[in-house]
Amino acid sequence: MNKNYFKTLKYVIFMMFLGITLTGTECEKLLTNSGDISGSWTLVKMEGNLQDVCLGETATFTNGTATLQCPGMSAISKSYTYTNGVLTYNTSGISYNVSFKTVNGVDKMMLRANGSVDRTLTYDKN
Numbered sequence: 001m002n003k004n005y006f007k008t009l010k011y012v013i014f015m016m017f018l019g020i021t022l023t024g025t026e027c028e029k030l031l032t033n034s035g036d037i038s039g040s041w042t043l044v045k046m047e048g049n050l051q052d053v054c055l056g057e058t059a060t061f062t063n064g065t066a067t068l069q070c071p072g073m074s075a076i077s078k079s080y081t082y083t084n085g086v087l088t089y090n091t092s093g094i095s096y097n098v099s100f101k102t103v104n105g106v107d108k109m110m111l112r113a114n115g116s117v118d119r120t121l122t123y124d125k126n
Contacts, residue, residue: 035100037061037082041109041123048119059123087111096121 043057054070061080066089069075079090088095096111107125 035098035109037087037098037109040126042126043121044108044124045122046119047121048113049117050119053119053121058126 038061040058040060043053043055043059046053046055054073056071058067058069060067061082064079064081066078066080067075068078078092081088081090082098085098086095087098094113094117095115096113099110099112101108101110109123109125111121111123113119
């Protein structure tokens, strides 16, 4: 075997380890559900038990207060906490696991309910 073969083999092995390291980092980012809910979001998709939400709802999260407004309706305010990827509305006690992703340049926030309410809500960042 010639020297070029071993140099190429070393390079390939190095690139494989580098790729595994970077892939592991990206997976970790996906699993942490890290992101910021603050700002204004528009509800674009609803699944499950949907009794008190409407498509097109605008949700604005600021300093522990969520302002929710369906198109053509009056806005309501709810206090919330957001800790370790879980959004909890304090009055109702309904909690959501929060995750984030970007699709075609649009930041999205997915809320998956915990407990008695079975629903998934998808919001686009305004």
